[in-house]
Amino acid sequence: DISIVPFRPLAGNSYIPTPKKIGYRKSIINIQNNSDHECFKWAVTSAVYPQNTTNPERLSTTLRENSKKFDWSGINFPTPLDQIARYERQNPDYTIYVYGYDSGEDFDVLRVCENPEGKKKICLLFLRNKHTSHYCWIKNFNRLLRSEVTNHHGNHEFCLRCLRYFQTKQKLEIISKIALSLEQLEL
Numbered sequence: 316d317i318s319i320v321p322f323r324p325l326a327g328n329s330y331i332p333t334p335k336k337i338g339y340r341k342s343i344i345n346i347q348n349n350s351d352h353e354c355f356k357w358a359v360t361s362a363v364y365p366q367n368t369t370n371p372e373r374l375s376t377t378l379r380e381n382s383k384k385f386d387w388s389g390i391n392f393p394t395p396l397d398q399i400a401r402y403e404r405q406n407p408d409y410t411i412y413v414y415g416y417d418s419g420e421d422f423d424v425l426r427v428c429e430n431p432e433g434k435k436k437i438c439l440l441f442l443r444n445k446h447t448s449h450y451c452w453i454k455n456f457n458r459l460l461r462s463e464v465t466n467h468h469g470n471h472e473f474c475l476r477c478l479r480y481f482q483t484k485q486k487l488e489i490i491s492k493i494a495l496s497l498e499q500l501e502l
């Protein structure tokens with residue numbers, strides 16, 4: 316038997332409302348770009364230049380002006396995951412982590428940065444539904460994931476690479492240094 320299925324690469328597209336399960340956590344800024352397919356641009360810009368307004372999800376003229384401070388040349392919109400490395404090369408002060416979320420499912424690590432030292436980390440959530448996909452900025456990573464693993468309301472520190480959690484930031488840093496050392500030994 317031969318089955319033919321259309322190939323649909325992962326690429327951010329147009330606005331998708333935040334799923335209710337994660338929307339109440341107030342940890343995501345989901346820019347409402349109904350008229351274009353540049354959700355990657357708006358998510359990155361809102362992470363670097365957060366809007367201090369009553370509705371930070373609105374696509375404002377200030378956000379549009381701030382987006383001009385980045386080098387977007389050669390980046391396609393909608394932006395596939397493999398072009399994020401190009402963005403990082405063109406804007407070397409930033410590194411981007413992307414996490415996936417399908418409604419009703421768990422979080423997945425879709426993309427991690429290989430060399431995050433000395434760079435501003437931007438965490439994006441990649442939402443998908445049957446027809447489209449969309450990038451959002453994760454403004455509070457720990458708050459987003461905390462209720463997935465525990466009912467405890469205290470802080471937990473999550474590893475950006477593997478999504479494991481630790482009780483303190485010091486424990487996370489110790490484990491991260493050990494993991495980095497092991498990776499370098501394997502190379």
